[in-house]
Amino acid sequence: MNRIARTERATTKRRTWFWVWRFVFAAVILGFLATLLIRATVxxxxxxxxxxxxxxxNPGQSITVDRRAYGDADPQRGDVVVFDGRGSFLPYQRQSPGDSIARALRLGGTGTTYVKRVIGIGGDTVECCGDDGRILVNGTPVDEPYLMPGDQPSQSAFSVEVPAGRLWVMGDHRSRSEDSRALLGASGGGMIPIERVEGRVGEIIWPMEERATVD
Structure with missing residues (x-):
């Protein structure tokens, strides 16, 4: 009887551990899927x-990107956005069905992803520069307190009309930013299709001592 009892206890223990590990595995998978869903949609x-x-x-910082920001509205001047540069900043690269799946599963790299500030939206005329050296949008000088100290609004002259459904974007560190200005002669003219915008930058969350809302 003792041998039978020991065998039954061992069997019960194995069954218990089997269900424990099964629960843990299921919880991990569900947590992973929930994370993917949140990152893909929220x-x-x-x-x-x-x-x-x-x-x-700054390099090394981690930021949040609100994917819901443009559900019912388009990006506005001054917004800092994350976008997929294929077809604009990378004019000769196109997204394939495999890329779409990889990005949805968060398996794709970030080599085609850019962060810039919206300067002009569809219908705008953006020019450099006015008599006082500032960027002009529809003839009105733009105040840009976010510019890197010592940088000019632009070292190169340009005048563009932004088509409907597209964006003219620039970096805040104008002397070190390759942005819409550098692609005027390329396919798409450096204009970002709105549908390629992945979201609006919300906060700097890392390092902790640099946490801040991004304006």
């Missing part, structure tokens, strides 16, 4: 790798 996270948005954003 709030995503990105790490800043370049100096093109200094002093607003």
């Amino acid at each position: 709030v995503d996270l990105y790490r800043i790798e370049s100096v093109s948005m200094q002093p607003t954003l």
Whole structure:
């Protein structure tokens, strides 16, 4: 009887551990899927790798991106946005069905993702520069307190009309930013299709001592 009892206890223990590990595995999978869903539809996270948005954003910082920001509205002048540069900043790259799946599963890289500030929206005329050296939007000088200290609003002259459904974007560190200005002669003219915008930058969340809302 003792041998039978020991065998039954061992069997019960194995069954208990089997269900425990099964529960843990299911919880991990559900948590992973929930994270993917949140990042794909609500709030995503990105790490800043370049100096093109200094002093607003610095390399090494992590930011939140609100994917719901443009559900019922389009990006506005002054917004800091994250977008997929294929077809605009990367004029000869196109997104494939495989890329779409990879991005949805958060398996795709960030080599085609950019962070810039919206300067002009559809219908705007954006020019550099006015008599006082400032960027003009529809003939009105733009105040840009976010510019990198010591930078000019632009070192190159330009005048563009932004088509409907597109955006003219620039970095805050104008002397170190390759943005819409650099792509005027390329396919799409450096204008970002609104549908390629992935969301609006909300906050700097890392490092902790640099936490701040992004304006």
